Amino acid sequence: MSFSYCTLFSTALIFLPTFLALLVPSFSNSLVNVTRGGTPRQLSVNFYAKTCPQVDQLVASVTSEQFREAPVSAPATIRLFFHDCFVEGCDASILISTRPGSNDLAERDAEDNKDLAMEAFDSIKKAKALVESKCPGVVSCADILAIAARDFVRLTGGPYYQVKKGRWDGKFSLASSVPSNIPHANSTVDELLRIFKSKGLTLDDLVVLSGAHTIGFSHCKHFVNRLYNYRGTKQPDPAIDPRLLKALKMSCPQFGGNTDVVAPFDVTTPFSFDNAYYGNIESKLGLLASDQALSLDPRTMPLVQALAKDKQKFFQAFAAAMDKMGSIGVKRGPRHGERKRDCSMHL
Numbered sequence: 188m189s190f191s192y193c194t195l196f197s198t199a200l201i202f203l204p205t206f207l208a209l210l211v212p213s214f215s216n217s218l219v220n221v222t223r224g225g226t227p228r229q230l231s232v233n234f235y236a237k238t239c240p241q242v243d244q245l246v247a248s249v250t251s252e253q254f255r256e257a258p259v260s261a262p263a264t265i266r267l268f269f270h271d272c273f274v275e276g277c278d279a280s281i282l283i284s285t286r287p288g289s290n291d292l293a294e295r296d297a298e299d300n301k302d303l304a305m306e307a308f309d310s311i312k313k314a315k316a317l318v319e320s321k322c323p324g325v326v327s328c329a330d331i332l333a334i335a336a337r338d339f340v341r342l343t344g345g346p347y348y349q350v351k352k353g354r355w356d357g358k359f360s361l362a363s364s365v366p367s368n369i370p371h372a373n374s375t376v377d378e379l380l381r382i383f384k385s386k387g388l389t390l391d392d393l394v395v396l397s398g399a400h401t402i403g404f405s406h407c408k409h410f411v412n413r414l415y416n417y418r419g420t421k422q423p424d425p426a427i428d429p430r431l432l433k434a435l436k437m438s439c440p441q442f443g444g445n446t447d448v449v450a451p452f453d454v455t456t457p458f459s460f461d462n463a464y465y466g467n468i469e470s471k472l473g474l475l476a477s478d479q480a481l482s483l484d485p486r487t488m489p490l491v492q493a494l495a496k497d498k499q500k501f502f503q504a505f506a507a508a509m510d511k512m513g514s515i516g517v518k519r520g521p522r523h524g525e526r527k528r529d530c531s532m533h534l
């Protein structure tokens with residue numbers, strides 16, 4: 188797949204061309220039971236069979252167009268889905284805008300969500316508008332986000348999997364719920380595991396879902412300490428390949444750099460959803476400390492090695508893990524959820 192850099196980076200600047208030049212040589216349709224507070228909640232692939240049978244195609248028409256017009260929508264939407272599911276469950280609470288004049292900030296205005304790209308919100312807004320025009324008041328924003336994330340995985344070259352549906356949208360969205368639920372670039376494996384386990388996800392899910400960093404970009408602030416002052420040593424992180432270190436330092440000065448600059452997660456194939464992420468972290472080419480840590484920790488290393496060797500294994504595992512992540516804290520019914528017409532506002 189080829190992209191024009193101009194299209195791709197319409198807003199932010201980038202990148203590491205010299206370094207890149209150096210380097211570049213169904214599953215089950217069955218129902219899932221989500222248990223929370225003892226009540227089983229079921230999602231199903233055919234949830235809208237009677238009420239909006241064409242929902243997947245409607246969303247697909249928007250995501251494919253959006254991908255042509257603004258390819259950054261792909262990584263941005265996959266990340267948006269992750270940040271939705273990890274905070275109060277997959278309930279589209281990430282899409283709510285803070286009410287004008289209100290002191291209660293919504294999730295999307297939390298510090299950890301400030302970098303979520305506009306293109307992701309636009310993709311869901313457009314998809315929701317089209318779905319509402321054909322099936323008014325039926326399909327939740329949370330389901331549309333889950334379908335769009337899957338589409339973008341596929342559009343960038345990753346696996347196709349069926350998305351189970353039936354999520355209701357959440358009634359609350361609070362910025363204060365975000366910090367303790369979203370992992371950070373300098374989190375240790377223990378900290379990552381604690382957060383993933385609190386969502387019902389395993390060590391393997393952590394390794395597999397981190398493979399989403401095979402596409403997309405990170406702002407310098409998330410890794411700049413690794414380049415100049417790793418864990419207070421005033422030295423670079425010894426676990427960075429010296430060529431990557433040099434290239435990243437050129438893009439990201441220790442002080443006073445342009446805050447819009449981003450670097451690709453996957454320095455070998457930045458635009459393809461493949462398993463190169465794992466080979467990279469084995470070769471000290473991880474961008475974030477949290478990525479690199481997965482190839483160094485004896486608990487996660489064996490799976491990193493297996494996924495680096497086997498793209499199909501990664502694709503299968505990723506599809507299954509996205510399904511699992513998409514089932515976190517799902518709400519069903521009007522007691523806990525709502526059906527919004529506009530994803531940015533509560534009813």
Ligand code: HEM
Binds near residue numbers: 403
């Ligand atoms: C394991 C813990 C994780 C940490 C610490 C982490 C951290 C980050 C950070 C710091 C960024 C850069 C944001 C920016 O500067 O704009 C990022 C981007 C991204 N993350 Fe993660 N992430 C994690 C897990 C995940 C998971 C589970 C997924 C999805 C399944 C995911 C998908 C993405 C994608 C696709 C991007 C690129 C976004 C873009 O280019 O717009 N991440 N992540």
